[in-house]
Structures are given as C-alpha cells and as structure tokens.
Amino acid sequence: MNLQGRKIQLHDMCLRDGMHAKRHQISIDEMVRLSTALDEAGVERIEIAHGDGLGGASVNYGFAAHTDEEYLQAVIPKMKQAKVSVLLLPGIGTVDHLRMAHSYGVHTVRVAAQCTEADVTEQHINLSRQLGLDTVGFLMMSHMLEPKALLKQAKLMESYGANCIYCTDSAGYMLQDDVRSRIETLREGLSPDTEIGFHGHHNMALGVANSLTAVASGADRIDGSAAGLGAGAGNTPLEVFNAVVTRMGAKTNANVFKLMAIAEEIVVPMMDQPIRVDRDSLVLGYAGVYSSFLLHAQRAAKKYGVASEDILMELGRMKTVGGQEDMIEDVALNLTKAMK
Amino acid sequence: MTKKVNVALIGSGNIGTDLVIKALRSQYINPVWMVGIDENSDGLMRAKAAGLKTTAGGIDGLLAHIAADNIKIAFDATSAYVHAENNTKLADHGVTVIDLTPAAIGPFCVPPVNLEAHLEADEPNVNMVTCGGQATIPIIAAISQVQPVAYGEIVATIASKSAGPGTRKNIDEFTRTTASAIESVGKAKKGKAIIVLNPAEPPLMMRDTVHCLTEDEPDQAAITQSILRMIEKVQAYVPGYRLKNGPVFDGNRVSVFLEVAGLGDYLPTYAGNLDIMTASALRTAEMLAQKMQSTGETK
Numbered sequence: 001m002n003l004q005g006r007k008i009q010l011h012d013m014c015l016r017d018g019m020h021a022k023r024h025q026i027s028i029d030e031m032v033r034l035s036t037a038l039d040e041a042g043v044e045r046i047e048i049a050h051g052d053g054l055g056g057a058s059v060n061y062g063f064a065a066h067t068d069e070e071y072l073q074a075v076i077p078k079m080k081q082a083k084v085s086v087l088l089l090p091g092i093g094t095v096d097h098l099r100m101a102h103s104y105g106v107h108t109v110r111v112a113a114q115c116t117e118a119d120v121t122e123q124h125i126n127l128s129r130q131l132g133l134d135t136v137g138f139l140m141m142s143h144m145l146e147p148k149a150l151l152k153q154a155k156l157m158e159s160y161g162a163n164c165i166y167c168t169d170s171a172g173y174m175l176q177d178d179v180r181s182r183i184e185t186l187r188e189g190l191s192p193d194t195e196i197g198f199h200g201h202h203n204m205a206l207g208v209a210n211s212l213t214a215v216a217s218g219a220d221r222i223d224g225s226a227a228g229l230g231a232g233a234g235n236t237p238l239e240v241f242n243a244v245v246t247r248m249g250a251k252t253n254a255n256v257f258k259l260m261a262i263a264e265e266i267v268v269p270m271m272d273q274p275i276r277v278d279r280d281s282l283v284l285g286y287a288g289v290y291s292s293f294l295l296h297a298q299r300a301a302k303k304y305g306v307a308s309e310d311i312l313m314e315l316g317r318m319k320t321v322g323g324q325e326d327m328i329e330d331v332a333l334n335l336t337k338a339m340k
Numbered sequence: 341m342t343k344k345v346n347v348a349l350i351g352s353g354n355i356g357t358d359l360v361i362k363a364l365r366s367q368y369i370n371p372v373w374m375v376g377i378d379e380n381s382d383g384l385m386r387a388k389a390a391g392l393k394t395t396a397g398g399i400d401g402l403l404a405h406i407a408a409d410n411i412k413i414a415f416d417a418t419s420a421y422v423h424a425e426n427n428t429k430l431a432d433h434g435v436t437v438i439d440l441t442p443a444a445i446g447p448f449c450v451p452p453v454n455l456e457a458h459l460e461a462d463e464p465n466v467n468m469v470t471c472g473g474q475a476t477i478p479i480i481a482a483i484s485q486v487q488p489v490a491y492g493e494i495v496a497t498i499a500s501k502s503a504g505p506g507t508r509k510n511i512d513e514f515t516r517t518t519a520s521a522i523e524s525v526g527k528a529k530k531g532k533a534i535i536v537l538n539p540a541e542p543p544l545m546m547r548d549t550v551h552c553l554t555e556d557e558p559d560q561a562a563i564t565q566s567i568l569r570m571i572e573k574v575q576a577y578v579p580g581y582r583l584k585n586g587p588v589f590d591g592n593r594v595s596v597f598l599e600v601a602g603l604g605d606y607l608p609t610y611a612g613n614l615d616i617m618t619a620s621a622l623r624t625a626e627m628l629a630q631k632m633q634s635t636g637e638t639k
Contacts, residue, residue: 058551059493059553059595060534090511091511091515091536091537092515092534094516095512114536116539117500117508117537119505119508119509120508120537122509123510123512318540318544319538319539319544321536321537321539322536323534323536324536326495326547326551326597327549329585329595329597330547330549330584333586333588333597
C-alpha cells in the first residue's frame with residue numbers, strides 16, 4: 001500500500017462519539033481541556049456535543065451533562081486552528097438545531113442518515129450549505145448497502161449540497177474489502193470536487209486497517225478518536241492511525257507525539273471503563289449492530305438478568321438501525337418472558 | 341335507520357385512497373366525492389370504480405357540487421400548503437374539515453383524548469397531528485390523567501417503505517408537530533418526538549415507544565389501569581394497536597412499548613403508521629356525523 005505524499009484530514013470523535021462511552025456525561029472542563037489539546041496538536045476537525053448529535057438529549061439516548069449550546073459556547077471560542085463540527089440526525093434534531101449551531105460559530109455540519117434513507121437529509125443539507133458551512137452527508141451503517149446502491153444515496157446528498165460524503169461503519173462490521181469497494185465506487189461516481197470520508201469503529205479490531213484502506217481507495221477525511229474513545233470498542237484510535245500513516249509517508253496536520261500524549265494523559269484517565277474489543281463489542285461487529293447500543297444493552301442485561309450478547313444478537317436479527325435504542329429494553333423484556 | 345352523512349375526500353394519494361375503502365364500510369358516513377389533480381392516479385380510478393364522483397380539478401372541481409350533494413364533512417389529505425386554500429373554500433361552503441396534512445390550522449385531534457371536547461366546541465377544522473402522535477399521545481394522556489407528567493417523549497419507528505416523499509422531504513414537521521401535541525393534547529409539560537425509518541425486509545410493523553417522566557413518584561397501579569383502559573379505547577377504532585411491553589416503572593420513568601398493525605385496506609398491514617392516521621380521521625368523521633344526525637343537521 002503506497003500512501004507516500006497523501007494528504008489526510010483527521011477528524012476527532014472523542015467529544016461526540018466518545019459521549020456514548022461516557023453516557024454523555026463529559027463535563028465542560030473536560031471538553032475544553034481535551035479540545036484545546038487536540039487543537040494544539042494540529043487535529044483539523046473536532047466533533048462535539050451529544051453522542052446522538054444535536055437534539056439527542058432524551059430518555060431514549062440519555063441526557064448529557066450539559067446542553068449542546070453550552071458545549072458549543074465553551075469550546076468554539078477556544079480553538080486556534082481546529083474547526084468544530086456537529087452531527088445532526090434528521091428525525092432526532094431539526095433545522096432549528098442547525099441554525100443554533102451556526103449561530104455559535106460551528107464550521108462543519110454532518111447530516112447523518114441510515115444509508116438507505118438519504119432523502120430525509122435534503123432540507124438540512126440545503127440549509128447547511130446555504131449558511132456557507134462545510135457540509136457532510138454521513139451515511140450510517142454503510143455495510144447494509146452494496147457499493148452501487150450506496151453511491152446512489154451519496155449522489156442524493158451531493159445533489160442537496162453536501163461537499164463531502166462519508167462511508168460510515170457504525171457497527172464496526174466492515175472488512176477491508178468492504179471498505180475498498182465502497183470508497184472506490186464513491187470516488188469514481190461522485191464529483192471530483194466532493195471529498196470522501198471514512199468513519200470506523202474498532203469492534204473487529206480493524207479501525208486502523210480499514211481507515212488505511214479507505215485512504216488508499218480515495219478517502220480524504222478520516223474519523224478517529226484519541227485512545228479510541230467512542231461507542232462500541234471505540235473509534236479508530238487516532239494517535240495510532242496518525243503514527244502509522246506518518247511512517248508510511250502520508251501527511252497529516254497532527255503531531256505524532258502530541259497526539260500520543262493526549263491519548264495517554266487526557267483521554268485514558270477520562271474513561272469509565274476500558275474501551276477495547278471485548279465480547280459485547282465484538283458481537284456488535286460480528287452481527288452488524290449499531291455501536292452505541294452497547295452500554296444500553298449492558299444496562300438492560302443487568303436490570304433484567306439476561307445476557308447482553310443475547311440482546312445484541314437479537315437486535316442484529318431484527319435488523320435494527322441507529323436510533324432504535326428503545327428496542328433494547330423491549331428485547332430484554334421479551335428475553336425475560338422467554339425464560340419463564 | 342338514520343341517513344348517512346355525505347363526505348368528500350380531497351387528495352387521491354395513499355391516505356385518501358385508504359380512507360375511501362374505510363369510509364365505504366362506515367355506518368355513519370357516505371363517501372360521495374373524491375378530489376384529485378391527476379385523472380389517471382390510482383386513487384381517482386379506484387374511487388370511480390367504487391362508485392364515487394371524482395374530479396381531477398382540485399378543490400374548485402368540487403365546490404359547485406357541495407350544496408347539491410349535501411357534503412357536510414371533508415377529509416383533506418393533500419399538503420400543508422394546499423390545505424390552507426382548501427380550508428378557506430370549504431369553510432365558506434359550511435363544510436367541516438378533517439385535516440390530515442401538517443397544516444394544523446385547527447386544533448389537534450386525538451380521538452380518545454379530546455374529540456368529544458372538539459365536538460362540543462363545534463370546531464370547523466381539526467388536525468390529525470401525525471401518525472406517531474395518534475399512536476402515542478393517548479398513552480401520554482392516560483398517564484397525565486393520573487398525575488402530572490414533567491416530560492413526555494416518543495420514539496416512532498416505521499418501515500422505510502411506508503414513509504412517502506412528503507414525510508421524507510419535511511421530516512422536521514413530524515418531530516415539531518408531534519412534540520407540540522405531546523404538550524397540548526398529552527399534557528406533558530415538555531414534549532420530545534423522535535422518528536426512525538428502518539429499511540428491513542420484510543418491512544417491520546410500526547413500533548412506538550412512550551417514555552414519560554412523572555413529577556412525583558408514579559402511582560403504578562393507577563397508571564397501569566389508566567393505560568390499559570386507554571389502549572382499549574384506541575383498539576375500538578385501530579384493532580391492530582397492541583401493547584408489546586410495559587408499562588415499565590423505573591424511578592419516575594414510565595415506559596410503554598407499542599406496535600401498530602394496519603388493517604391492510606389499501607396499504608399493507610406493516611404500514612400501521614398510515615392506517616392509524618386514516619382510522620383516527622374516520623373515527624373523527626363518524627363521531628361528527630353522529631352528532632350531526634342527532635341534531636338534525638344533515639337534512
């Protein structure tokens with residue numbers, strides 16, 4: 001694999017996807033401390049706020065320690081070079097949230113939809129582009145569509161005004177060939193001006209390998225998080241990816257040693273539990289289940305005395321998608337009934 | 341036997357076409373006119389075949405016939421934008437309007453919760469909220485009838501195949517309208533609505549989850565009884581409305597897990613989301629018709 005001279009834009013997820021692993025309880029102080037360190041280390045983009053994106057605060061997904069407004073207000077003015085991004089899932093958040101984020105000076109809006117449902121993003125992508133924001137179409141659970149069908153959905157988002165399209169491996173299910181075929185198809189089919197990104201989860205321990213494949217196949221932006229702080233077994237560990245691609249002669253804007261220090265000294269001590277491939281997160285990757293279901297399933301398993309892997313496997317069998325956290329307790333209750 | 345009340349259906353899409361089938365079975369209303377804008381639409385052709393008078397001339401194609409055909413009630417299943425104009429014209433002709441668009445010119449109507457109040461107030465126009473609202477607001481109301489609800493949240497999951505282009509183009513309308521009705525009709529102090537589209541094949545049945553946070557410790561027995569009673573009321577007009585799990589009590593949280601199967605009239609049974617809208621609108625029309633019959637307004 002030759003990545004010599006390739007430019008790669010890094011996007012850190014600790015303070016958004018990592019919110020899932022922290023039950024959305026990251027404090028303002030932690031958020032400011034980590035984001036300023038990532039800014040100083042040269043990471044170009046940093047995503048913040050509720051794990052389920054703007055407006056995610058709910059019984060279903062969990063209420064965050066602070067409002068989206070409070071996080072944006074605290075972090076954005078502190079950035080020297082890094083751009084702050086937010087995630088918006090139509091059906092959860094609305095254009096009102098988008099306008100709010102814009103008013104606080106957000107730079108990038110990533111409008112996310114289940115990869116088969118890109119047409120729900122039209123009004124949000126339109127508005128984001130009209131406001132002059134860096135606008136990303138984020139195709140979640142991309143493993144569920146074959147490359148050509150995925151391209152069709154990506155083209156819808158491109159036609160609404162997205163200047164970047166993400167192939168998002170929400171379940172950490174994809175193997176390297178899955179990534180290669182999807183990114184290559186997107187690169188060939190989308191306008192050369194449209195950037196392509198890859199968002200990995202480390203559930204099958206392929207976060208770094210899949211991200212390398214994505215770059216080799218034409219991706220410009222890579223999501224990861226320092227020390228992997230993210231849902232499931234975490235996102236692609238960004239300090240590892242940065243070290244690997246730097247050794248391969250690719251160019252990122254982030255300092256290898258500063259990013260290592262952030263992972264070791266700031267992020268790891270923030271973790272409530274080790275974020276690694278364990279049985280439950282491996283089940284997510286194996287069965288293709290949305291990564292942020294993990295802690296919800298573990299809580300339900302404990303409450304109802306059933307096995308968390310049984311809950312996760314059933315959610316996979318039901319073909320649940322991102323946002324259906326309500327089905328976790330429902331499945332746990334059904335498993336309890338089945339035991340009687 | 342009392343004479344049925346004559347009604348018109350405006351909008352020949354999925355919702356309007358399903359409503360015609362349901363209305364033809366009704367003991368209280370008689371579907372006379374179907375209004376569309378496309379002569380060749382499946383909805384208009386089916387309506388004509390079923391013996392209804394049809395026009396592809398939009399609302400203006402109907403107005404001249406309202407008096408002669410004694411149309412008293414109209415269902416509008418067009419769009420929010422078109423509904424505003426339709427409503428003005430229908431109101432001028434003395435027709436009571438049941439609005440299935442997101443326009444919400446009139447008050448929200450969730451039949452087992454507030455239909456009787458609307459009938460007493462002689463509302464000239466009522467709005468049927470959203471599919472998720474019809475499925476969940478009765479439960480929120482059942483809880484708030486027992487004790488104050490600080491927060492009501494609903495998650496509606498529908499099969500991708502049952503979400504039409506209108507819903508998709510303006511998905512924010514769903515979240516906003518439903519949240520607003522959770523507060524005004526369900527009587528939660530704060531409302532939140534979430535909608536998820538699921539592409540699984542075969543398509544999944546509509547699922548709805550209600551999470552309420554009560555102000556004080558929930559009275560479990562009273563809330564459970566109130567919810568079960570409310571479910572029976574909904575089942576009277578939506579037979580496929582089912583309690584799957586719950587109520588679950590966890591501190592001040594009360595969660596209820598529901599499934600809505602449709603009748604499979606024009607739309608497949610998994611599309612409980614569309615069926616609960618048409619069933620609720622039909623229920624509203626039938627109650628209105630019974631009131632008109634008893635006051636002799638139909639003559």
